[in-house]
Amino acid sequence: MAFDQLSDRIQMALRRVRGKGRLTEQDIDTMMREIRLSLLEADVNFKVVKQFTKDVKEQAKDEKILKGLNPSQQVVKVVHDALTELLGGETSVFSLEKKRRNTIMLAGLQGSGKTTTAAKLAKHLMKNQQAQPMLVALDIYRPAAVEQLQSLGEKLDIPVYDEGTDAAFESIVKGAFKVAEDKGCDVLIFDTAGRLHIDETMMEELKKVEALIDPDESLLVLDAMTGQDAVSVAEHFHQSLNITGSIITKLDSDTRGGAALSLKQVTGVPIAFMGLGELIDDFDVFHPERMAGRILGMGDVKTLIDRVSENVDEDDMMGMMEKMQEGTFNFNDYLKQLKMIKRMGSLGGLMKMIPGVNKMMKNMDVDDKKLTHIETLINSMTKTERKKPDLIKKSASRRRRIARGSGRSVAEVNRLLETLNQQKQAMKRMSKMDPSQIDPNNPMKALQQTTPDKKKKRKGKGKGKGGFRF
Amino acid sequence: MGIRDLFRSKKKKQRAQKYKLGMEKTRENVFNRLDALLAEKRDIDEELFEDIEELFLMADMGVDTTLELVNHLREHVDAKTVRDASELKDLIVEEMFKRYVKDDVLDTNLAFSDDLSVFLFVGVNGVGKTTTIAKAAHMLKAQGKKVMMVAGDTYRAGAIEQLRVWSERVGCDFYEKPQGSDPSSVMYDAIARASKNDVDVILGDTAGRLHNKKNLMRELEKIHRVIGREIEGAPQETLLVVDATTGQNAIQQAKVFNEVTDLSGVILTKLDGTAKGGIALAIREKIGIPVKMVGLGERLEDLEHFDIEEYIYGLFADVMADE
The missing domain is CATH 1.10.260.30 (Signal recognition particle, SRP54 subunit, M-domain)
Known part of the structure; x- marks a missing residue:
C-alpha cells in the first residue's frame, strides 16, 4: 500500500536515535538528513520538506528533550506529531446536515478519479450518514463520462441525474435540484469534467458552475501518485474555487504518497477522504494521526x-x-x-x-x-x-x-x-x-x-x- | 560540439515550436528560474548548487538523477573547466542529453510488421490510455494505415463507450465485446476479425491497473501472451502510458510493467500542464526505456514523436535563442 517505502526509510532514520540513552545535536542532524531525503524521494513538495525539516530539528534539539528522560522516544514523538500535523492534524469532520439539501462538487485534473470517487462518496454517505444521495453528471466533455456515472449509479441503486452532453450547466443544475426534491434526495454530488489547472477558459467555466451550485463542499480530487506538480495543481484550484477539502485517490498503489503529505500544507484545507481500491467500498475517511502512525510503523488499530x-x-x-x-x-x-x-x-x-x-x-x-x-x-x-x-x-x-x-x-x-x-x-x-x-x-x-x-x-x-x- | 549546434537547422526549430508552445508552462516554472539563477553574475558556491538541486527535484527528476547531475557539475567546477555560472547552462543541457541518449540510436518510430501489427497500450488508472489511442489512431490513419481500435478495457464503467465514441470521431474500425468479458478473448477475437478485414494495425486498449495488483498484472501478462501466440512478433509495440504529473512512482510503474509485458516505449501524456515531465529522464536512466510519444494537448492532433533534442530545446528555448 501507499507510504510503505517511505515508511521503511523513515523508520530506518529513526533507528539512528532509537534505543540511544543519550542524544546529541549531531544525532538529530544525521537522522533529519535521512528523513529529508526520504521525503524528497517520496515526492513531498520541496518547500514542504524544507519547512518540515526545519521545524522538527528545532523541536527535537530542545534542551528539555535532549537532556530529558528517554530522549529517543521523545524525538520519535516529535516526528510523529509533526507528521500528523503535515497530514492535517485533526481528522476533518464531514457531516451532512439533516433535513436540508446538501451539495458537494468534485473537481480535479483529468484522470484523477472524480467519477469513481463520486460513486464511492455517495455510497459512503449512504452507509455512514444514512444519506439519500443523488449523482449529477456535469462532465459533458469526456466521451462516455455520463454513461460511466449512470452505470455506477445503477450498480449502487443511487439515482443519477443527467441531461446528456449538449445541455447547459444551468439547466442541468436546476433540473438536478428539482428532481432531487421530488425524489427526496438530501445530498447531491456533482461530477465535473477533468481539466488542467492552467486552462483559463476551463477554470473560468468551473467557477461559473460553482456559482450555479453554490456547494456546501467543493472537494479537490487528487491522484496520490502525483509528483511535485501536486502543489501547483492544488494552488490553482484553490485560487479559482472555494475548495473546502480534498480527496486523495489511488492510495492502494505503492506510491510513497508525497502528494498527500504536501496537500494540507499548501492549500490549508484538510484531506477529507481517501480512495483505496477499485471496489466501491474501498473508500474511507482520512485520519491524519492514524496515517502518521502507519508511516512510522505503529499500525492502525483504531481503523481496524x-x-x-x-x-x-x-x-x-x-x-x-x-x-x-x-x-x-x-x-x-x-x-x-x-x-x-x-x-x-x-x-x-x-x-x-x-x-x-x-x-x-x-x-x-x-x-x-x-x-x-x-x-x-x-x-x-x-x-x-x-x-x-x-x-x-x-x-x-x-x-x-x-x-x-x-x-x-x-x-x-x-x-x-x-x-x-x-x-x-x-x-x-x-x-x-x-x-x-x-x-x-x-x-x-x-x-x-x-x-x-x-x-x-x-x-x-x-x-x-x-x-x-x- | 555544443548541443546548440543541434538546433541550428531551421527545420528542427520549426518542429520544436510545437514543443515550445506545449511546454510553455513547464518552462516558465522551472527553467526560467534556472536561467535567472545562472544569468546573475553570481559566484559558483554551495548555495548555487543547492538552488540547482531544488530546480531538478521540482521537475520530478528524482533524488538520484538530480544528485548525480549536480555532482557532475561540481566536478567540472572543481576541475576548473567551468569558471562562470552562466557556463553551467551548457553543461547542464549537454549532460542531460548525454544521459538520456546513452550512446544508443533512439528511434521513436513505431515498429510495424508487413502484415497485421498490434500496439498494446498499458498503464495505471487515469493516465489517458483511451485518449492516447484515439490520437494514435488519428496519426496512423493520416499515414494511410487501416486502423482498428479494440476495447480491451472491459472493467471500468463507460470505457467501451468512450473508445467507441473516439473510433467514430476518428473514423476507424472498432471491436468490442460486452463489459465484463475476458480481455484476452477480446484481443483474440479482434485479431481474427482484423485479419479478415485487411487491417494494418490494431490499437489495443487495456483496463488501467495499479502495478502492485498481482492478479491484474497476471491478467495483463495473459493478454500479452495471447497476442504473441496469435501473431508472431506481436505486439510490435507495448507502450506504457505515463501521466507527466506522476512523481517517482512512475519508475516503479515502468519497472513492473516492463517485467510483465516487455515494454517497447513510454508515452508521456498531459505535458501541456505545469508538470515538468522530468520523470521521463528518470525512467530512461533507471529502467532504460525511452519515451516514444508525448501528449501536448487535448486535440486529436496533439500527439508528437518524442525528441530529446526538442524536449530540451523546449525547456531551454529562451536560453538558446540569444546565441
Whole structure:
C-alpha cells in the first residue's frame, strides 16, 4: 500500500536515535538528513520538506528533550506529531446536515478519479450518514463520462441525474435540484469534467458552475501518485474555487504518497477522504494521526476496530464465539464469518493495520481469491456436512466429491478442515486469556505467547506461518 | 560540439515550436528560474548548487538523477573547466542529453510488421490510455494505415463507450465485446476479425491497473501472451502510458510493467500542464526505456514523436535563442 517505502526509510532514520540513552545535536542532524531525503524521494513538495525539516530539528534539539528522560522516544514523538500535523492534524469532520439539501462538487485534473470517487462518496454517505444521495453528471466533455456515472449509479441503486452532453450547466443544475426534491434526495454530488489547472477558459467555466451550485463542499480530487506538480495543481484550484477539502485517490498503489503529505500544507484545507481500491467500498475517511502512525510503523488499530464494528453484527459475533468455545462451530458459521470479513475490505489491507504485521507481511502475498475458493468449497458441501464437519473428516469419498464439485483439490479440502479446527482451538485459548494482559500496542504478542508449543511444532512446514491460513 | 549546434537547422526549430508552445508552462516554472539563477553574475558556491538541486527535484527528476547531475557539475567546477555560472547552462543541457541518449540510436518510430501489427497500450488508472489511442489512431490513419481500435478495457464503467465514441470521431474500425468479458478473448477475437478485414494495425486498449495488483498484472501478462501466440512478433509495440504529473512512482510503474509485458516505449501524456515531465529522464536512466510519444494537448492532433533534442530545446528555448 501507499507510504510503505517511505515508511521503511523513515523508520530506518529513526533507528539512528532509537534505543540511544543519550542524544546529541549531531544525532538529530544525521537522522533529519535521512528523513529529508526520504521525503524528497517520496515526492513531498520541496518547500514542504524544507519547512518540515526545519521545524522538527528545532523541536527535537530542545534542551528539555535532549537532556530529558528517554530522549529517543521523545524525538520519535516529535516526528510523529509533526507528521500528523503535515497530514492535517485533526481528522476533518464531514457531516451532512439533516433535513436540508446538501451539495458537494468534485473537481480535479483529468484522470484523477472524480467519477469513481463520486460513486464511492455517495455510497459512503449512504452507509455512514444514512444519506439519500443523488449523482449529477456535469462532465459533458469526456466521451462516455455520463454513461460511466449512470452505470455506477445503477450498480449502487443511487439515482443519477443527467441531461446528456449538449445541455447547459444551468439547466442541468436546476433540473438536478428539482428532481432531487421530488425524489427526496438530501445530498447531491456533482461530477465535473477533468481539466488542467492552467486552462483559463476551463477554470473560468468551473467557477461559473460553482456559482450555479453554490456547494456546501467543493472537494479537490487528487491522484496520490502525483509528483511535485501536486502543489501547483492544488494552488490553482484553490485560487479559482472555494475548495473546502480534498480527496486523495489511488492510495492502494505503492506510491510513497508525497502528494498527500504536501496537500494540507499548501492549500490549508484538510484531506477529507481517501480512495483505496477499485471496489466501491474501498473508500474511507482520512485520519491524519492514524496515517502518521502507519508511516512510522505503529499500525492502525483504531481503523481496524472501526472497520470491524462497522461490518460485524455484535450478536452474530457473540453467538459465534459461544459456538467456538463450545466446540459446535461449523461450516455454516464459518461461511458467515467469511462474508463478514469480505465486507470489511481486502484482507491484506486489514492485516497491515495490526502493529508489527506490516513488516512481517512484506513478502507475503495475501490473495483475496482464496476467500472465494473457501466459499466455493463450503458451497460444495451438503447441508448435513456443513453442520457436521466430522462427517467430511471421516470420509475420503466425501472429500473427493467436495473437491470435484468446487473445482479445487482434495488438499485444499483438508486444509480447510484443519483451519476450522485451528480456529476452534484458538478461540478456546483466547477465552481463557486475561484481557488486561494484552498489550494494546502489540496484540499479536498475546496470541503468540499463548501458543508457544503449537508454533514450534508447525515449524518446518513452510507455509502457514502464524494462525492465518487464508 | 555544443548541443546548440543541434538546433541550428531551421527545420528542427520549426518542429520544436510545437514543443515550445506545449511546454510553455513547464518552462516558465522551472527553467526560467534556472536561467535567472545562472544569468546573475553570481559566484559558483554551495548555495548555487543547492538552488540547482531544488530546480531538478521540482521537475520530478528524482533524488538520484538530480544528485548525480549536480555532482557532475561540481566536478567540472572543481576541475576548473567551468569558471562562470552562466557556463553551467551548457553543461547542464549537454549532460542531460548525454544521459538520456546513452550512446544508443533512439528511434521513436513505431515498429510495424508487413502484415497485421498490434500496439498494446498499458498503464495505471487515469493516465489517458483511451485518449492516447484515439490520437494514435488519428496519426496512423493520416499515414494511410487501416486502423482498428479494440476495447480491451472491459472493467471500468463507460470505457467501451468512450473508445467507441473516439473510433467514430476518428473514423476507424472498432471491436468490442460486452463489459465484463475476458480481455484476452477480446484481443483474440479482434485479431481474427482484423485479419479478415485487411487491417494494418490494431490499437489495443487495456483496463488501467495499479502495478502492485498481482492478479491484474497476471491478467495483463495473459493478454500479452495471447497476442504473441496469435501473431508472431506481436505486439510490435507495448507502450506504457505515463501521466507527466506522476512523481517517482512512475519508475516503479515502468519497472513492473516492463517485467510483465516487455515494454517497447513510454508515452508521456498531459505535458501541456505545469508538470515538468522530468520523470521521463528518470525512467530512461533507471529502467532504460525511452519515451516514444508525448501528449501536448487535448486535440486529436496533439500527439508528437518524442525528441530529446526538442524536449530540451523546449525547456531551454529562451536560453538558446540569444546565441
